[in-house]
Amino acid sequence: MSKLSEIAGGPDYQLLDSGNASKLERLGPYLIVRPSPQAIWTPRLPAAAWQRADATYERDASGGGEWRFHTKVKREFDILFSKLSLRIKLTNFGHLGLFPEQADNWEWLRTVIRNRLQQTGGRNLHVLNLFAYTGGSTLAASQAGAHVVHLDAAKGVVDWAKRNAQLSGLEERPIRWLFDDALKFVRREERRQARYQGIILDPPSFGRGPKGEVFKIEQDLIPLLEACRAILAPDAYFVLYSCHTPGFTPLVLHNQLIELVHDRKGTIESGEMVIPDSQGRSLPSGAYARWLAQP
Ligand SMILES: C[S@@+](CC[C@H](N)C(=O)[O-])C[C@H]1O[C@@H](n2cnc3c(N)ncnc32)[C@H](O)[C@@H]1O
Numbered sequence: 001m002s003k004l005s006e007i008a009g010g011p012d013y014q015l016l017d018s019g020n021a022s023k024l025e026r027l028g029p030y031l032i033v034r035p036s037p038q039a040i041w042t043p044r045l046p047a048a049a050w051q052r053a054d055a056t057y058e059r060d061a062s063g064g065g066e067w068r069f070h071t072k073v074k075r076e077f078d079i080l081f082s083k084l085s086l087r088i089k090l091t092n093f094g095h096l097g098l099f100p101e102q103a104d105n106w107e108w109l110r111t112v113i114r115n116r117l118q119q120t121g122g123r124n125l126h127v128l129n130l131f132a133y134t135g136g137s138t139l140a141a142s143q144a145g146a147h148v149v150h151l152d153a154a155k156g157v158v159d160w161a162k163r164n165a166q167l168s169g170l171e172e173r174p175i176r177w178l179f180d181d182a183l184k185f186v187r188r189e190e191r192r193q194a195r196y197q198g199i200i201l202d203p204p205s206f207g208r209g210p211k212g213e214v215f216k217i218e219q220d221l222i223p224l225l226e227a228c229r230a231i232l233a234p235d236a237y238f239v240l241y242s243c244h245t246p247g248f249t250p251l252v253l254h255n256q257l258i259e260l261v262h263d264r265k266g267t268i269e270s271g272e273m274v275i276p277d278s279q280g281r282s283l284p285s286g287a288y289a290r291w292l293a294q295p
Pocket of ligand 1: 134
């Protein structure tokens with residue numbers, strides 16, 4: 001295993017190259033080409049390497065897209081990534097159920113949660129994961145010993161996350177699996193006086209709750225952050241906020257996160273999420289800001 005694949009999360013995933021607004025990835029046994037709009041540069045590998053791809057996702061003018069298969073490809077298979085066993089699905093939207101750029105955030109979660117549990121002699125640490133998708137952050141937090149509330153609007157992806165928990169041997173861990181609207185749920189938790197020591201959120205640019213509730217990041221993010229502020233416990237320990245919305249740079253996330261924790265002692269670090277490739281380049285893939293309480 002190369003050093004780069006270790007950074008990127010494991011032997012079953014590797015970003016091989018990027019360029020011409022595309023990326024070439026290896027997932028388990030397959031080479032896959034998918035769009036990557038920011039990769040406006042020249043690929044380093046020869047065209048022949050890209051032509052060996054087993055599947056290519058091609059976007060159409062309407063924003064949709066479809067897979068083209070060049071060999072016989074299973075549309076569902078499992079990989080090991082970042083100390084987890086995860087189901088990969090080649091969905092009709094071109095998503096695979098994995099954002100490899102989160103690997104560094106998952107490792108950070110494991111470290112801070114373990115440190116906190118050590119400091120407190122293992123007292124329960126309750127974590128809320130919003131827009132939790134297929135569960136990578138939930139499972140990393142759970143591996144480190146947290147109690148996790150995992151919330152997503154789509155029942156299908158909650159079931160997928162549960163499957164990932166089973167595959168990773170974490171099905172007995174204290175995880176509550178919910179499908180609900182993020183903002184509604186957080187406001188309800190405030191009224192019920194539920195409080196969390198850690199909050200994770202990875203909001204999309206646009207999404208819908210289970211009853212059609214619309215989430216638009218430009219108008220709903222600040223109300224959501226305010227609601228999250230109300231459910232942070234007095235002994236809250238961390239907030240991990242990440243995002244892929246164009247224009248939401250590390251500094252934008254940093255400034256937004258300050259509002260959430262301005263009355264607490266601690267530090268915020270922010271940066272780009274990246275996927276290192278095997279050519280020595282990194283592919284920018286969104287931004288993060290993380291707050292850690294001062295002990
Ligand atoms: C992982 S996040 C976004 C990932 C990445 N940041 C991006 O922009 O593609 C997407 C998840 O949010 C969920 N989601 C969308 N709207 C939601 C809402 N109103 N409440 C809860 N979850 C929602 C979706 O079902 C999806 O699993």
